Amino acid sequence: MLKLYSFGPGANSLKPMLALYEKGLDYEQVQLNPAKFEHHSDWYKAINPRGQVPALWDDGKVVTESTVICEYLEDAHPTAVKLRPDDPFERAEMRVWTKWVDEYFCWCVSTIGWHRYVGKMAQDLSDAEFEEKVANIPVYEQQVKWRRARAGFPQDMLDEEMRKIAVSVKKLDEHLRDNEWLVPGMYTLADICNFAIANGMQYGFAELVNRDDTPGLIRWIEQINARPAVKTMFAEVQREIVHEKKELNV
């Protein structure tokens, strides 16, 4: 019996959710509401002490970190649809891409998402309410990020993150102009983990991600959105909190 704790089909939560749908594995959906800070509540910190989603519960054991969960599903369900190559070299290629999302691509997109959406959420609270929320956040760096979002991220930080987003988008597009998938020849966790961050950028970052400037990236985003598992997932799972649905990319 599997349970996925998530914020719904976007950003890091989307990675294991899409892997579960692609693999055809049944699981219970537990959606947390970020606007209610449910991920920092005691009941959830008993599941993931870091107070972060996604987390996968598997018969009493808990796996955290979105990319680790995806690999776990490959290891634990070897007879389901494969999203990881068998060949060791192709598997390494896949991991260079999933590592890059986690260490570079997701952070710059995340900061802009926080600037656009989380800042407002934090500013709507009174000082006392905000401090009470922050006190419940177990990871210090996340406390800092909430404070920055409330105060307003410094412009030089936003500029730097936008620069990194432009670099990221170009890197993906260049590869995808010549290759159907990130690892040549197979739809893998590299695609799923990058799609989780890139999908929606054609709306929220349309000045960078569009048919003229990044045709390879747009083709790949559309191709993944057209997959049966992806269509089923988006039809079945709604994000509980959506500020501006098409632009949300937190």
Add this chain to the structure above:
Amino acid sequence: MLKLYSFGPGANSLKPMLALYEKGLDYEQVQLNPAKFEHHSDWYKAINPRGQVPALWDDGKVVTESTVICEYLEDAHPTAVKLRPDDPFERAEMRVWTKWVDEYFCWCVSTIGWHRYVGKMAQDLSDAEFEEKVANIPVYEQQVKWRRARAGFPQDMLDEEMRKIAVSVKKLDEHLRDNEWLVPGMYTLADICNFAIANGMQYGFAELVNRDDTPGLIRWIEQINARPAVKTMFAEVQREIVHEKKELNV
């Protein structure tokens, strides 16, 4: 036939080198000299376009990123000594630790190492020599890091990195007081990848890593150093450039 391109047995280069020794795999040692900027030379960028070590050459194919190389060795040599658990959940636990080194622990230690040792190397060059070196660095963020090292890292950045180092050391120590290895019951890539960064901190960061404050971490560092493969590796492989051997942790 395997070849490992590295800076020798320290920091990220140490991860795959130690995995190769523990697994008993023969390989050719190719050591690059960071003080000569050999990793930014054209011949090396033909091997790894990002101009970073380590890189593993395996019969014409090149695997990059230290942690990815370690997992590659497990995948490609399944009959050699195992450094990765078979159980999917334990494997996920291992990956949470290797991911944490790559995303958190290694960066704070690296910045202080650059501040202490690389800054001097950069300052010894003339402006023209320095600009010529920087122009050869393919990753923009590394260019920025070299410029910061030459100018001197801002004190608030150094303070923040030292804070993160203290957090990291405490996290490792708390776990290792109650557990022989990071993944309970087995010496894995989690130990190797964390040891690669932690070893030497008992000298270079003695105010934080010592027998009184971090007995679990010290016990684990000593236990790994006492392993036959580790002793053989350090005896056979010397780092070409060593400013202050005991403290070097770049």
